[in-house]
Amino acid sequence: MANVEAAVKAAWKAIDEERSYATELTQKLVRIPSVNPKFIKDPRQNRESAVQDLVEAELSSIGMSVDRWDVFPERPNVIGQFAGSEERSLLLCGHIDVVPVGERSTWTVDPFGGEIKDGKLYGRGAVDMKSGVAAAIGAVRGIHAAGIELQGRVAIHSVVDEESGGFGAIDAVKRGHLAKAAIITEPSWGEIQICEGGLEWIRITITGRQGHSAWRYNELWPQRERPDRLRPAVNAIDIAARFLDALRNFESSRCRNRQHPLLPPGMNTIxxxxxxxxxxLGPDGLPLIMTNPAIIPDVAVIDLDYKFLPNQTKEDIRSEFEAFVHHFCQQDLWLQKNPIKVEWELGGMHFPPLNTPPDHPIAQSLFKRQTQLGGKPKISGVVFVTDAGHYVGAGVDAVICGAAGDGFHGIDEYVDIVSLEETTKTLAATIIDWCGVK
Structure with missing residues (x-):
């Protein structure tokens, strides 16, 4: 224990001697636009590879071995690590892709300027989450500068594509880049976040029967279908309207009756x-004709963002939802013969839930070290999803801990510089606590 405490003090001293390092690195990262190209295709903004060049250089400068590969063309992951015991291994993960700026005229600062004023560093990605990547690098840099040799292997994962599904982290996991525990350095505002719900994207396909708008089946004329006349059409939009009404009631019931103690009621929305x-129906699973109101539509496709609780499994929630759809179909003669189709993991989207025990050593270390630095942390959960889920799905214990800020996915995004500096020191101490000192 004495060696660990001495190492923590030495690492903190080294970080204090380069106190502006994480801030300056964040500023450099923000100034390289890295908008996820799945949202906007613009070579001037889609510069993830250039961001990773900087990350790779920083990791190499402190002696970490580096693995780099393209997840998608010109969209690389970068992983740096110091070798050590697998039993005490730890990874710190952050993503370097960002969402689009939106209307630039609504920003009061240059979205990619990295401007600093009033203790805040502004720019797209400042808090979500290039500062998290910078804090992780700064923490390991401080440990290295203090001459501390860790027992456990420590790795930094700088990944792409979190904003559109986490396929960078998914690819890292598939390649075996794992550890016993993980810290996801997403913004956590001084909290130690140990749980988050899971997420599914679901596609619902409702099938009707196409026809002329003048020959439409409805409940007032149930006998219009006669052998000597054309068959009446069945409007898929009408069915969809009834389905959405039932879905709203189903959502209300599941939010009201199932909750998690560390998350606000009603977070498990649909x-x-x-x-x-x-x-x-086209080969892409979408309607072919959507511009002629004289045609009764025979296809309605609904895409859902389906959140579930940290203590639920995908098997449970899939079974529950499919039972709801089945019972809905059984109430309609047409749907009994033409049931609604449910497609899971639309676009490959599935985030497993995070539900780490509050007494986990990583959570307790982060809590202790933040307190020592003058913070007032609390154990909590997060209502959105992060790359933590992908590591948890592969058996890695994970916790979320990062800096404070605001404006993520909005205008005038910023990270609080004091919080960034304290986060860097907190991460360094927890790395030492978990990995141990030789």
Missing amino acids: NVGAMRAGAG
Whole structure:
């Protein structure tokens, strides 16, 4: 224990001697636009590879071995590590892709300027989450500068594509880049976040029967279908409207009756994110014709963002939802013969839940070290999803801990510089606590 405490003090001293390092690195990272190209295709903004060049150089400068590969063309992951025991191994993960700026005129600062004023560093990605990557590098840099040799292997994962599903982290996991524990350095505002819900994207496909708008089946004319006349059409949008009403009641019930003690009630929402309807089903799973109101639509496609609780499994929530859809279909003669189709993991999107025990050594270390630095941390959960889920799904214990700030996914995004500096020191101490000292 004495060796560990001495090492922590030495690491903190080294970090204090370069106190502005994490801030200056964050500033450099923000000044390289790295908007996820799945949102906007613009070579001037899609510069993830240039960001990773800087990250790789920083990791190499402190002697870490570096692995770099393209997850997608010109969209590389970078992982640096110091060798050590696997039993005490730890990874720190952050993503370097960012969401689009939106309307620039609404910003009061240059979105990619890295401007500092009033103790805040501004720019897209400042808090979400280039500062988290910088803090992780700064923490390991401080340990290295203090001459501390760790027993356990420590790795830094700088990944792409978190903002559109986490496929950078997914690819790192598939390649075996794991550890016994992980700290995801997403912003946590002085909290130690040990749980987050899971997330599924679901596609619902409702099938009707196409026809002329003048020959539409409805409940007032149930006998219009006669052998000597054309069959009446069945409007898929009408069915979709009834389905969405039932879905709202289903969502209300699951939010009201199932909650998690560390998360606000009602976080397990079902968001109807997109709906397209029309005539004919194309090879891409979407309607072919969506511009002619004289055609009764025979296809309605609804895409859902489906959140579930940290203590639920994907098997449980899939079974529950499919039972709801089945019972809905059984109440309709048409749907009994033409049931609604449910497609899971739309676009490959699935985030396993995070539900780490509050007494886990990583959580307790972060809590202790933040307190020593003058913070007032609390154990909590997070309502959005992070790359933590992908590591947890592979058997890694994970916790979320990062800096404070605001404006993420909005305008005038910033990270609080004092919080960034304290986060760097907190991470360094927990790395030492977990990995141990030789």
